[in-house]
Amino acid sequence: xxxxxxxxxxxxxHRSLFPILSISIGVTLTVLLQSWITGYLGDIIDxxxxxxxxxxxxxxxxxxxxxxxxxxxxAIVGTNKLTENLDEEFPEITWIKRIRFAGLLDIPDENGExxxxxxxxxxxxxMLSKKNSDIERMNIRKSLQDGKLPTKRGEILISDELAExxxxxxGDDATFLGSTMYGSMAMQNFVISGTVHFGSMVLxxxxxxxxxxxxxxxxxxxxxxxxxxxxxxxxxxxxxxAHNYADRFNKKYSNSEDEFSPIMITLSxxxxxxxxLEYVSSFIGIIIFVFVLAMSIVLWNTGLIGGLRRYGxxxxxxxxxxxxxxxxxxxxxxxxxxxxxxxLIGTMIGLGFAYLLQTKGIDLSSMMQNNSMMMPxxxxxxxxxxxxxxGFIPGLFSTIVGTMLAGIGIYKRETAQLFRELDV
Amino acid sequence: xxxxxxMNTNKKYLWRYCIINKKKDNKMKKVLTIILLTIVMLNxxxxxAETILKKIxxxxxxxxxIMTSSMIIHGRRVxxxxxxxxxxxxxxKNFTEYLSPAxxxxxxMLKLDxxxxxxxxxxxxxxxxxxxxxxxxxxxxxLSYEDMMESSDLTDSYxxxxxxxxxxxGKQCWIINLVGKTDDLVYHQRKIWVDMKLYVPxxxxxxxxxxxxxxxxxxxxxxxxxxxxxxxxxxxKDVLKNGEGTExxxxxxxxxxxxxxxxxxxxGLKR
Numbered sequence: 001x002x003x004x005x006x007x008x009x010x011x012x013x014h015r016s017l018f019p020i021l022s023i024s025i026g027v028t029l030t031v032l033l034q035s036w037i038t039g040y041l042g043d044i045i046d047x048x049x050x051x052x053x054x055x056x057x058x059x060x061x062x063x064x065x066x067x068x069x070x071x072x073x074x075a076i077v078g079t080n081k082l083t084e085n086l087d088e089e090f091p092e093i094t095w096i097k098r099i100r101f102a103g104l105l106d107i108p109d110e111n112g113e114x115x116x117x118x119x120x121x122x123x124x125x126x127m128l129s130k131k132n133s134d135i136e137r138m139n140i141r142k143s144l145q146d147g148k149l150p151t152k153r154g155e156i157l158i159s160d161e162l163a164e165x166x167x168x169x170x171g172d173d174a175t176f177l178g179s180t181m182y183g184s185m186a187m188q189n190f191v192i193s194g195t196v197h198f199g200s201m202v203l204x205x206x207x208x209x210x211x212x213x214x215x216x217x218x219x220x221x222x223x224x225x226x227x228x229x230x231x232x233x234x235x236x237x238x239x240x241x242a243h244n245y246a247d248r249f250n251k252k253y254s255n256s257e258d259e260f261s262p263i264m265i266t267l268s269x270x271x272x273x274x275x276x277l278e279y280v281s282s283f284i285g286i287i288i289f290v291f292v293l294a295m296s297i298v299l300w301n302t303g304l305i306g307g308l309r310r311y312g313x314x315x316x317x318x319x320x321x322x323x324x325x326x327x328x329x330x331x332x333x334x335x336x337x338x339x340x341x342x343x344l345i346g347t348m349i350g351l352g353f354a355y356l357l358q359t360k361g362i363d364l365s366s367m368m369q370n371n372s373m374m375m376p377x378x379x380x381x382x383x384x385x386x387x388x389x390x391g392f393i394p395g396l397f398s399t400i401v402g403t404m405l406a407g408i409g410i411y412k413r414e415t416a417q418l419f420r421e422l423d424v
Numbered sequence: 425x426x427x428x429x430x431m432n433t434n435k436k437y438l439w440r441y442c443i444i445n446k447k448k449d450n451k452m453k454k455v456l457t458i459i460l461l462t463i464v465m466l467n468x469x470x471x472x473a474e475t476i477l478k479k480i481x482x483x484x485x486x487x488x489x490i491m492t493s494s495m496i497i498h499g500r501r502v503x504x505x506x507x508x509x510x511x512x513x514x515x516x517k518n519f520t521e522y523l524s525p526a527x528x529x530x531x532x533m534l535k536l537d538x539x540x541x542x543x544x545x546x547x548x549x550x551x552x553x554x555x556x557x558x559x560x561x562x563x564x565x566x567l568s569y570e571d572m573m574e575s576s577d578l579t580d581s582y583x584x585x586x587x588x589x590x591x592x593x594g595k596q597c598w599i600i601n602l603v604g605k606t607d608d609l610v611y612h613q614r615k616i617w618v619d620m621k622l623y624v625p626x627x628x629x630x631x632x633x634x635x636x637x638x639x640x641x642x643x644x645x646x647x648x649x650x651x652x653x654x655x656x657x658x659x660x661k662d663v664l665k666n667g668e669g670t671e672x673x674x675x676x677x678x679x680x681x682x683x684x685x686x687x688x689x690x691x692g693l694k695r
Contacts, residue, residue, distance in 0.1 A: 062500070073500065073564070106551050113690070114552045175549050177542075177557065182504060183497065183564015184528055187544040187551065220527065260501065 019335075020342040023399060026295045027346025027391035028353070032381070033287050034390045035354035039382030041276055045237060045267070047200060047376055050137055051123075053270040054096070054229025055237050056245055058086070062259040063226075070102040070121070072181045076262055077224045089252075090245060092233045096134060097225040099124030099215040103178025103186070105158070105208060107166050116166045120158075120206045122176070124215020124226075128153070137231075140196060140209065146170055147194025150211055155193035157209040163195045165206075170194055176208070180220035188218035199377050230264075239277065242266040288394050295398030300405040314410060328407050335403035336396065343395030350391060357381035473584035473600045479623040481577075483652055486679040488513045492523075493675055497565045498668030506563050507675075517688045518572070528563065532693045540569055543693035550693050565670040566639065566662040570610045578602055581609055589620070592627060593644075596620045604633075611638060622646060622653040637663050650679050 049055055063074040076082065079097060086095045101122045109115035125134035127150050135141055135149065145160045147170035156174065163169060172192050180186045190210065198204055216222060232241060246264040255261035268274040317327055361380035471479075488511070495506045506528055510520040518535040522528040530545040540553040558569045578584065582602035590597055597617040604612045612633040617626050628641040639662050643655035654677065661669035686692045 104555075104557055106549070108549060112548070113550050117552075117554075119556060175547055175551060177551055177553075179560060179564070180527075182502070183499065183561055184506075185531060185542060185544070185563065187542075187547045187549065189547045189549070 016338055016341075019338045019399060019402075020345065022295065022298050023339060023342025023395050024346040024349065026291050026398070027343045027395045028350040030287060030291050030394055031347055031350025031387055031391045032353050032357070035350075035381040035383050035387045036357060036379070037283055038384055038386070039358060039380045041279070042382055043376045043380060044276065045273060048271055048273060049231070049237055049267055050139070051200075051203065053267045053273065054227075055232045055267050056093070056230040056242050056249075056264050057267075057270065058082070058228040058230070058249070058262050058264050059226070060260045061254065061256070061263045064263050064265060065259075070100060071179060071183075072099065072101060072219055072221060072224075072226055073179075073183060074260075075099075075181055075221060075224045075226050076228065077260070079225045079228065080223050082262060083228060086228065086230070086249075090230070090249075093230040093245065094233075096126065096137070096229045096231070097212060097227075098134070098229060099212060099219065099221060099226045101178055101215065101219055101226070103176055105162070105166065105206075106175045106177055107168050108173055108175065116168075117177075118162060118166055118206060120162065120176070120208045121202075122178075122208045122210060122215065124210050124212045124219075126212045127209070128211050128213070138209075139198070143196040143198050145195045145197050147192070150193045153211060153214055154190055155211075156190040156214075157194050157196050158192055159204045159207040160195040160197045161204050162206045162208070163192070168192060176210075176218060178219070180218075181224060182220060184220070186218050186220065188214070190214070201377055204377075237267050239266065239268050242268070288390070291394040292398045292401070295394060296401040296405070298398075298402070300402040318410075324410055328410050331407050331410075332400060332403055335399040339396035339399035340392075342399065343392045346395060347388065347391040351383065351387065354381045354383050354387060358383055470586055470598070473586050473602075474579055476586070476598055476600060476618050476623065477579055477584060480618060480625060483623050484654065485514065486652070488681060488683050489677060489679050490681050490683065491674055491677045494671075494673045495563065495565055496671040496673065497563065498670065499564060500666045503668075504564070506565075511683050511687050513683065513688070515577075519687045519692060522563075534688065534690065534693055535572060536688060538573060540573060541690060541693060548694070550690055561662075561665075566660040566665060566667070567670060571639075574610060578614070581605055582614065590617060592617055595626065597626055607633070619646070619653075624653045624655060626655075639663065649677055652679065 058076065060074050060076050063069070063076075066074060083095055083097060086093070099122075101124065103120060103122065104117050105120045106117040107115045123138075125138060125140075127133065127135055127140070140157065141149065144157075146163075147157075150156065156176075158166075158168070158174070166174075168174065170192055174190050174192055176186070176188045176190060178186045196207070196209070198207070210218070212225075216224070230245070232238060243266055246266050249262075249264040253261065254263045268277050314327055318324065357379075358381045361378040363378050490509070490511050492509045493507070495508065497504050497506065504525070506525065507523040508520050509523060510518060512518040516535075516537050518533075520533045522531040532543045534541045534543075540558070541550050542553055543550045553569055558573065561568055562572065582604055584600055584602045586598050587601045588599045590599055597619055600616045600618060602614040602616065611630040613631040613635070615629045615631075617628070618624070619626055624643065624646050626643050626646075628643075629637055630639040630641075632638050639660065641661075642659040643657070644659070645657040646653050646655050648654075654674070656674040656677075658672040659669055660672065686695065
């Protein structure tokens with residue numbers, strides 16, 4: 001029967017060409033959108049995990065309640081013991097201490113007085129110790145534009161845009177000016193060892209990266225840190241697993257009465273990423289729903305037009321004794337074949353475009369000048385296993401629904417009038 | 425007979441009515457007279473806001489002063505005491521050297537008009553504080569660098585008006601309301617409670633343009649030093665900040681001293 005239906009579809013192109021074309025276009029768009037959203041939002045989540053949120057993060061309860069504050073007066077103290085406990089109780093997770101801070105970077109002139117200065121956001125990360133180095137995790141080595149990675153205490157990396165703005169280069173002196181953990185003035189001299197470009201507006205605008213121990217010294221944070229980030233062994237964020245770890249930790253360590261007790265939060269509980277994670281899944285669902293709805297209407301119309309064109313054929317088939325249900329079912333089988341073809345073609349075209357977007361990406365940096373979110377400036381798609389079949393859902397569903405709606409007319413034909421109609 | 429009796433009764437009532445009304449009129453007159461007299465007396469007694477502010481300046485501002493003070497910062501986590509010595513001429517020149525704790529010792533700050541520099545011995549650098557850094561807190565206290573930069577001549581930037589009186593710690597105070605003349609002021613509105621006798625501010629509240637209270641200041645332990653009434657303890661509270669506020673205690677203050685000129689130069693920061 002399939003062979004028979006196929007022959008019919010191939011020989012009568014009016015029956016197949018327009019529906020296949022419409023389905024292919026719709027499926028291409030679905031595949032492209034799915035891969036783009038997955039890729040872009042996935043990149044945002046990955047960026048946040050690497051630079052800001054970790055998969056889980058340990059901070060003080062007070063800091064959690066004032067998450068927008070960059071000041072370290074709410075930092076965790078006694079971190080040496082706490083990280084030891086974390087390593088013992090959650091050995092499968094990689095634990096990283098980081099200090100985040102804000103302040104000014106002041107560049108001296110030949111007399112040691114202020115030549116230029118600008119606001120900076122700083123990261124105190126592990127760069128000098130080989131254990132749990134953040135160099136690879138934060139992609140620092142690949143982001144290096146000029147100079148070298150710090151090899152000793154007192155050396156810093158600054159973003160290339162900041163270097164340009166402050167008119168400094170590798171080997172120049174710079175003084176960080178900010179607040180210590182206790183609110184006093186923090187001033188520390190550094191030597192610029194290199195410049196970096198991360199491809200994220202937030203980081204490239206005014207980031208400085210110093211070694212963790214230097215940050216501790218500058219900000220008077222002996223045995224203290226802003227946050228302890230945890231990375232799951234798989235390397236990818238899993239909301240359920242992360243929540244399980246957080247629940248276990250909080251039951252043991254968190255004390256609602258003490259605002260400085262540690263609390264573990266998951267990636268989804270930070271930077272509004274929960275909404276983003278939900279957005280990813282719901283947005284794809286919305287795309288499919290809208291596509292099914294729109295395409296069903298298009299294909300319903302196509303079916304109606306086809307039904308009118310095949311009015312005589314259907315009438316004749318009914319007149320020679322073919323069952324109404326059989327005619328209706330065969331038309332649906334035809335639509336299934338059309339749907340499969342259209343979805344296949346659409347998926348292939350969509351995958352081609354998605355691959356291009358995945359490898360090349362689109363640079364949107366000019367549109368993100370004032371963006372404060374941590375996200376990449378180059379938009380890239382990501383082909384996942386879902387990308388290969390996502391197009392088939394709307395492709396097949398809309399064709400079948402369209403045909404089912406258009407084919408209802410078959411049941412309305414009166415057998416008694418068929419021959420009179422055929423005469424006409 | 426009945427009619428005569430009725431008439432007499434009516435007369436009696438009328439007479440009484442007249443007497444009562446006359447008494448009421450007299451009372452009303454008395455009350456009005458007292459109110460008018462009070463208004464006249466009050467108007468006569470209440471100096472203008474400008475006069476009060478001028479008298480405050482006359483009492484508190486000297487040619488120069490040298491002060492040793494302790495700033496006790498009650499943070500969310502710990503309380504810290506920072507001791508410093510400062511030299512100042514009016515409100516345009518100020519040089520402060522931090523004496524303790526060890527981490528802050530040797531840090532110096534120089535204010536010349538609307539410019540501010542800081543020096544730390546660990547960096548051996550003189551750095552100008554500007555831009556958003558001016559909004560930062562001074563040593564973690566409830567005071568910002570912007571507060572330090574403010575001019576004491578409030579009548580220049582604010583429209584001042586006496587809006588009432590209130591008693592603070594048993595002292596009668598004028599309440600002066602100051603509203604900014606321009607939009608670029610750190611605090612758009614201020615309320616100052618001034619001791620009627622000594623012309624010393626006892627409380628100050630600082631507001632944003634929206635009317636939101638930003639900071640509160642209490643001035644206590646007023647003593648007479650060289651003929652000037654001076655508060656030796658000030659409590660600052662940034663209401664937007666957690667913590668118990670900052671106490672500023674004057675350990676020693678000397679007026680009209682000989683201060684060498686180099687103190688108010690950038691070179692003085694490194695000496």
